[in-house]
Amino acid sequence: MAPPIKEHAKALSNFQFALLLTLPVLLFxxxxxxxxxxxxxxLSLHDIQFVFGRMRVEYVGFGNYVAVYKSPEFWHAAWxxxxxxxxxxxxxxxxGLGLALVMNSRVGRSRAIRTLMLLPWAVSxxxxxxxxxxxxxxxxxxxxxxxxxxxxxxxxxxxSASSVVxxxxxxxxxxxxxxxxxxxxxxxxxxxxxLYDLAAIDCLGAWGxxxxxxxxxxxxxxxxxxxxxxxxxxxxxxxIDVMSRGGPGNxxxxxxYLLYDISFKQLELGYGAAxxxxxxxxxxxxxxxxxxxxxxxxxxx
Amino acid sequence: MRxxxxxxxxLALAVAAVWTLLPIYWMLRMAVLIPADISTxxxxxxxxHPHIGNLLNIFGFSYVTSDGLLLRAAGQSRQIISGxxxxxxxxVCTMIATLIIVVPLSYVFGRLExxxxxxxxxxxxxxxxxxxxxxxxxxxxxxxxxxxxGTRTGLVxxxxxxxxxxxxxxxxxxxxxxxxxERLAMIDGLTRWEIFFKIMLPLARNGITVAAIISFLFSWNxxxxxxxxxxxxxxxxxxxxxxxxxxxxxxxxxxxxxxxLSMLPAALVVFFLQKxxxxxxxxxxxx
Numbered sequence: 001m002a003p004p005i006k007e008h009a010k011a012l013s014n015f016q017f018a019l020l021l022t023l024p025v026l027l028f029x030x031x032x033x034x035x036x037x038x039x040x041x042x043l044s045l046h047d048i049q050f051v052f053g054r055m056r057v058e059y060v061g062f063g064n065y066v067a068v069y070k071s072p073e074f075w076h077a078a079w080x081x082x083x084x085x086x087x088x089x090x091x092x093x094x095x096g097l098g099l100a101l102v103m104n105s106r107v108g109r110s111r112a113i114r115t116l117m118l119l120p121w122a123v124s125x126x127x128x129x130x131x132x133x134x135x136x137x138x139x140x141x142x143x144x145x146x147x148x149x150x151x152x153x154x155x156x157x158x159x160s161a162s163s164v165v166x167x168x169x170x171x172x173x174x175x176x177x178x179x180x181x182x183x184x185x186x187x188x189x190x191x192x193x194x195l196y197d198l199a200a201i202d203c204l205g206a207w208g209x210x211x212x213x214x215x216x217x218x219x220x221x222x223x224x225x226x227x228x229x230x231x232x233x234x235x236x237x238x239x240i241d242v243m244s245r246g247g248p249g250n251x252x253x254x255x256x257y258l259l260y261d262i263s264f265k266q267l268e269l270g271y272g273a274a275x276x277x278x279x280x281x282x283x284x285x286x287x288x289x290x291x292x293x294x295x296x297x298x299x300x301x
Numbered sequence: 302m303r304x305x306x307x308x309x310x311x312l313a314l315a316v317a318a319v320w321t322l323l324p325i326y327w328m329l330r331m332a333v334l335i336p337a338d339i340s341t342x343x344x345x346x347x348x349x350h351p352h353i354g355n356l357l358n359i360f361g362f363s364y365v366t367s368d369g370l371l372l373r374a375a376g377q378s379r380q381i382i383s384g385x386x387x388x389x390x391x392x393v394c395t396m397i398a399t400l401i402i403v404v405p406l407s408y409v410f411g412r413l414e415x416x417x418x419x420x421x422x423x424x425x426x427x428x429x430x431x432x433x434x435x436x437x438x439x440x441x442x443x444x445x446x447x448x449x450x451g452t453r454t455g456l457v458x459x460x461x462x463x464x465x466x467x468x469x470x471x472x473x474x475x476x477x478x479x480x481x482x483e484r485l486a487m488i489d490g491l492t493r494w495e496i497f498f499k500i501m502l503p504l505a506r507n508g509i510t511v512a513a514i515i516s517f518l519f520s521w522n523x524x525x526x527x528x529x530x531x532x533x534x535x536x537x538x539x540x541x542x543x544x545x546x547x548x549x550x551x552x553x554x555x556x557x558x559x560x561x562l563s564m565l566p567a568a569l570v571v572f573f574l575q576k577x578x579x580x581x582x583x584x585x586x587x588x
Contacts, residue, residue, distance in 0.1 A: 013415070014413045014414060014415040015415040015416050015417075017409075017413065017415075017493050018409045018413050018415045018418070018421075021405040021406070021408070021409050021497075022405065022406055022409055022421065025402050025405075025406050025465070026421065026424065026425075028402070028461075029424070029425070029428055029462070029465065029466075030424075032458065032459075032461070032462050033428050033431060033436070033462060035439065035443055036436040036439035036440050036443060037431065037436065037439070038439075039438075039439035039442065039443070040435055040436065040438075040439050043438070043439070095320075098313075098317065099317055101313070102310075102313050102314055102317045105310045105313070105314070106310065107310050107311055107314050108310075108314055108317075111572070111575065111576065113314070113318075114575050115568070115571055115572045115575055116318065116321060116322070117317060117321055118571045118575055118578075119321060119322075119325065119564075119568060119571065120321055120324075120325070121518070121571075122518060122522075122564060122567035122568050122570070122571050123325070123522075123560075123564055123567070124521070124522030124523075124524060124540050124560075124563060124567075125522065125524060126522070126524040126540050126543075126544065127328075127522075127540075127560040127563060127564065128324070130328070130556065130557075130560060131324040131325065131327060131328045131560070132324055134327055134328065134331060134553070134557075135323065135324050135327045139340075139342070139344070140339075140344050141344065142323070142327060142344070142346075144342075144343055144344055145343050145344045145345070145346050146346075148343035149343075149346075155342070171324075174320070174321075174324065178321075179515075182575070182578040183471070183578070183581075185578070186578060186580070186581040189580065220474060221474065224470070224471070224474055228467070228470065228471070231429055231430060234432075235430075235432035235433065235434070237432075237433065237434050237525055238524040238525050242544075256432055256434045259432075259434045259435065260434050263434070263437070263438055264437075269438060272435075272438075273435065273438075276432065276434065276435025277435070279432055279434075279435065280430060280431060280432065280435065283430040283432065284427070284430050287426070287430065
């Protein structure tokens with residue numbers, strides 16, 4: 001009495017079924033990511049120079065890693081990256097939450113308004129960088145125009161060395177916040193009206209309603225998007241390349257930008273590859289910290 | 302007990318609208334300014350003599366403004382047009398491939414408990430963490446060996462390394478929240494495959510649509526890989542082609558027009574599919 005095929009298929013364990021569905025994907029990922037990563041590791045262990053267009057390779061062990069560790073430009077860029085990321089994430093989450101609340105309010109429900117709110121996310125990072133450059137630089141910026149009408153006669157440059165990182169973070173948040181807003185909105189729509197009625201009976205104020213009724217169902221999404229925004233901001237390159245080119249001076253040279261400069265302009269491939277692993281470590285560390293400090297608690301709920 | 306919209310909610314809406322639209326307006330304004338006004342001081346708040354010359358220029362037509370100024374067709378117009386075609390093809394292919402990969406993946410991670418789950422999941426997340434800048438050179442040499450530089454296939458493959466992990470990450474939470482119907486379906490004698498294809502897929506259609514939008518836009522807007530791998534070839538995408546107006550031959554008006562053009566399809570996608578994002582978590586298994 002051989003079991004029919006159906007019986008057999010039903011008997012697949014979770015693990016077998018999961019493997020069947022995910023193995024092709026994982027193999028694809030491993031091949032597609034594994035080779036470049038391995039190659040990058042190899043690069044980072046060698047000193048590579050271009051002499052008359054020919055590559056000269058010399059094994060240097062961990063020399064590149066030590067060189068990066070000792071380089072002041074690396075630590076400067078790392079600090080700028082961290083500052084940019086922290087500002088970006090806070091702004092993205094705050095603005096995303098604001099957009100979600102507006103879209104969930106009675107005046108914000110129309111299709112046109114919601115499309116409008118999602119629009120910045122449809123703009124490429126490259127387009128957003130260009131927009132924000134023209135919007136905030138001294139020669140072409142809106143602040144200069146407005147201040148001229150108010151009686152001042154001097155270009156006002158928001159992208160100065162002291163404020164360029166903040167402006168970059170603002171632009172990054174402009175681009176990213178709508179996505180966060182929409183995922184939060186999806187959670188908001190599931191809150192039953194009943195809960196708000198109960199809150200009214202309990203005489204909760206607007207703030208109390210927000211904290212006790214609106215916020216709890218959003219927490220897991222907030223965690224996921226805090227992580228996503230952190231990773232995206234730490235590895236952001238194109239937006240910064242278009243908007244500020246790392247400048248003025250090196251005031252907005254974040255790690256990915258410095259990496260690009262070293263690997264593509266100065267063609268120091270080994271040194272650049274070694275630095276990219278510091279960046280990778282930073283990104284992995286940031287997500288792990290977020291997960292263990294916050295995410296694990298949310299998952300357990 | 303919803304109260305009528307207050308003055309406050311209108312105010313919040315106005316602030317959100319200004320915040321969202323200001324950078325877009327500033328760029329749109331540049332696309333219709335006459336060349337003299339772009340570099341004037343102070344920068345004009347609105348265009349005094351709006352014209353559509355820039356948009357015609359990037360498609361390869363010359364244009365004469367009302368005061369007789371000739372605006373020449375852009376030299377890169379052919380690249381812009383083929384960029385539009387290439388971007389559309391790559392974005393649609395990336396979208397379909399991402400969906401085929403991501404939907405089973407996030408279903409498995411979101412709803413099943415199995416051995417090595419955390420390890421496998423970490424492997425996927427690790428792929429998110431790898432910055433594109435650090436894999437660019439290895440990818441470039443790999444793709445040169447395989448003959449994939451300057452091809453749309455190569456671009457789709459490399460964009461998948463970004464979309465697959467990200468969209469999976471976003472969808473896992475969604476699948477977790479779907480109602481627990483598998484047990485019931487198993488009691489009814491459905492196999493795992495039937496459960497996945499006949500029950501979970503229809504149930505998850507909002508989430509799948511969202512995954513489609515996200516991967517389409519990721520690919521449509523991809524810039525770093527496009528400029529390194531396909532720029533200047535027959536497979537140039539729109540962002541790569543438009544960057545020519547910024548770096549090779551600065552032409553702010555043309556560039557603004559190209560960016561506005563590239564926003565258009567993206568905005569259409571958003572307009573038709575945004576409802577699915579907002580309703581993503583409203584799942585009614587009876588329907």
